[in-house]
Amino acid sequence: MVKTIAKKTKDKKISGRTLFIIIWLALILLILAAIFAVGLPGGEKSESIKEVMRDGVLHENDRVSLFGLVTVNPAVVSAYAVSALLIIVAAVLRIFVIPKFDRYHPKKFQCLLEKAVGFFYDMANTNSPHSTAFVGAYIFSAGVYIFVSTIFELFGLGVTTVSGGYASLPAPLADINGALGMGILSFAVILGAGLVKNGIKGMLGALKDFSLPISMSFRLFGALLSGLLVTELVYYYTPLSFVLPVAVGVMFTLLHAIIQTYVLATLVSTFYGEAAEPKKKKQKNGK
Numbered sequence: 461m462v463k464t465i466a467k468k469t470k471d472k473k474i475s476g477r478t479l480f481i482i483i484w485l486a487l488i489l490l491i492l493a494a495i496f497a498v499g500l501p502g503g504e505k506s507e508s509i510k511e512v513m514r515d516g517v518l519h520e521n522d523r524v525s526l527f528g529l530v531t532v533n534p535a536v537v538s539a540y541a542v543s544a545l546l547i548i549v550a551a552v553l554r555i556f557v558i559p560k561f562d563r564y565h566p567k568k569f570q571c572l573l574e575k576a577v578g579f580f581y582d583m584a585n586t587n588s589p590h591s592t593a594f595v596g597a598y599i600f601s602a603g604v605y606i607f608v609s610t611i612f613e614l615f616g617l618g619v620t621t622v623s624g625g626y627a628s629l630p631a632p633l634a635d636i637n638g639a640l641g642m643g644i645l646s647f648a649v650i651l652g653a654g655l656v657k658n659g660i661k662g663m664l665g666a667l668k669d670f671s672l673p674i675s676m677s678f679r680l681f682g683a684l685l686s687g688l689l690v691t692e693l694v695y696y697y698t699p700l701s702f703v704l705p706v707a708v709g710v711m712f713t714l715l716h717a718i719i720q721t722y723v724l725a726t727l728v729s730t731f732y733g734e735a736a737e738p739k740k741k742k743q744k745n746g747k
Contacts, residue, residue, distance in 0.1 A: 522627035524619045534627045535635030537619055542609045542632055576600075583725055588733030591653060595732045598649055599725040602642065606680070606724060609633055610717035614710065631713075633680045633720075643677030646728045654735035666735040676727060683716050 523531040553573075561570045580603060584596035609632045618628045632638040650672070654662035 522621045522623075522625065524627065525622050531622055533635055533637075534619060534629050535632050535638055538609070538612055538629040539632035539638055541617075541629070542605070542612050546605065546608060580725060584729050584732075587726070587729035588736055590733065590738060591657060591736040595649070595653070595729050595736075598732075599728050602646065602728065603721040603725045606633065606642070606721045607717045609638075610720065611713055614713055636677075636681050639677040639681035640673075642680060642724070643673040643675075646676055646724065647673035649728065650731045650735050653732050657736040658739050662735060662739065666731070672727075672731060676724060679723065680720055683720055 522534060524534055524537060526532045526536065557569075566574070577600060580600040581592070581596045584599060585592045588595045613629065613631045613634075616628060618626050621627050633642060651663050651666050654664075654666035658665070
């Protein structure tokens, strides 16, 4: 009796697994049929691939109106949207959620938030032991902004352009102006550390790395823009534009979000630590 029940249970599992495989094979066949029904590579597009790449960088044909006052790149709208979202979420967490945290019986969300804060604090403490509090808060804020603004493009939100077309909102840092803003702000924080901790000499010592904001800015811009252009290339060719863009877009976006957050936080905390490190006074006459 027991063997009969076990056999029936096993047959049911096999049947369910077989049904699952059949459904997936049917979906794959439908996708392949749709690809060949639409056409092979090289179909005519409303824009050439050169124009698609140019618009992805310069945004000449997809500018949008900002409150009816000026025309801006879609990345500017993305930057305002991400900034507003982070400010609202931070206010809600600080007012309604954090006061209810239990020190001795933390829940999952509290543990997750403390783990994220602790990660950036430990990085700041390791790279800048002489001044941890401020740089820890800054790299946490900058890291969250980079991560959220990078994955923002996955939501696929769009706006109507001034020419009447449609443009999807990219990551704010995929625009060179946003990347330069982040790089210059981070460099200003490093210069401020040198000035506050070591005076004018400390600031001048940090100023010698004048290429730092350029390198940080172009690292952010190049990484995020490359993911955007690769996804645009995949979308451009019809046979590749059904399933592959989802995998490519998510993979590039998540990798860039994690890697660029870690890289900028490490660079800023390291250079901040060098600028904030107390300078030893030179002793006279060998004393």
